[in-house]
Amino acid sequence: MNKILVYQIIFLLLFLVGISNSMAQTSTFIKSLSVNTTTRVELTDASGQPLKIGGLYRVKLSVNPTGTRTGAEYLVWYDSPATTWKIRAVALGGSTSNHPLLIVEDNVVKVYTNHANGYSVKAFVEFYDTGNGAVVPQFFGSSFQWQRNGTHLFYLDGNVGVGTEVPTEKLSVKGKIRAQEIKVETANWPDYVFKKDYELRSLDSLRLFIQENGHLPEVPNADSVESEGISLGEMNKILLKKIEELTLYLLEKDREIAEIKQELKENIAH
Numbered sequence: 357m358n359k360i361l362v363y364q365i366i367f368l369l370l371f372l373v374g375i376s377n378s379m380a381q382t383s384t385f386i387k388s389l390s391v392n393t394t395t396r397v398e399l400t401d402a403s404g405q406p407l408k409i410g411g412l413y414r415v416k417l418s419v420n421p422t423g424t425r426t427g428a429e430y431l432v433w434y435d436s437p438a439t440t441w442k443i444r445a446v447a448l449g450g451s452t453s454n455h456p457l458l459i460v461e462d463n464v465v466k467v468y469t470n471h472a473n474g475y476s477v478k479a480f481v482e483f484y485d486t487g488n489g490a491v492v493p494q495f496f497g498s499s500f501q502w503q504r505n506g507t508h509l510f511y512l513d514g515n516v517g518v519g520t521e522v523p524t525e526k527l528s529v530k531g532k533i534r535a536q537e538i539k540v541e542t543a544n545w546p547d548y549v550f551k552k553d554y555e556l557r558s559l560d561s562l563r564l565f566i567q568e569n570g571h572l573p574e575v576p577n578a579d580s581v582e583s584e585g586i587s588l589g590e591m592n593k594i595l596l597k598k599i600e601e602l603t604l605y606l607l608e609k610d611r612e613i614a615e616i617k618q619e620l621k622e623n624i625a626h
Contacts, residue, residue, distance in 0.1 A: 382485065387400070387481070417478070448506065456469055
């Protein structure tokens with residue numbers, strides 16, 4: 357056997373091994389499962405074996421035509437450090453009735469619906485053989501971070517930044533925001549100012565505080581606002597409290613003026 361033929365055989369063997377390894381990295385298969393809310397069927401691989409540890413699965417589910425717009429996409433992986441199977445819903449048509457769903461029960465990934473009737477669910481599965489049980493689904497990029505359920509799009513993993521790479525709040529925006537309305541939820545609304553046991557600061561004490569600090573009590577000063585910003589909910593509470601206190605001051609002064617007028621009227625009458 358000449359050297360050229362030997363080289364050709366070696367090259368062919370290497371090529372076939374390369375193809376085999378490449379094919380081992382990713383694979384796809386389709387399965388049909390009959391499920392309902394109580395019959396939850398294990399999702400297995402193409403040959404009916406348990407899902408493989410050391411890779412990531414992208415699972416797309418659909419129900420045979422029923423007149424309902426339905427479908428789902430999940431990411432599935434085995435978390436080796438936690439020794440448990442985990443799932444992440446990427447997009448759901450819904451989670452009630454005959455919408456196909458995944459769940460982890462007794463550390464097994466199962467397919468089901470929330471309907472008493474049985475439905476045939478078809479699973480389209482992509483497997484990425486990473487060979488590493490510590491790989492997390494950030495591998496899939498934004499399809500792991502952002503989730504959709506029906507018409508709701510949401511993010512659960514941390515903070516979102518627009519115009520900034522280091523968001524410090526659930527939503528940090530470096531720039532202008534335009535909206536038709538902003539609703540802020542808050543507690544301890546300052547109606548307590550009008551209760552009889554509320555201790556209103558005297559005007560002399562208020563005057564002294566302003567002279568010493570250059571701003572109203574409880575109102576943040578200019579330096580802190582410029583460096584830290586303000587909370588709309590908290591600031592509205594403070595402003596309302598000051599308006600209510602101002603109302604009490606005015607009512608008290610009105611009472612005092614009325615008393616003075618009455619005294620003057622009585623003195624003139626005598």
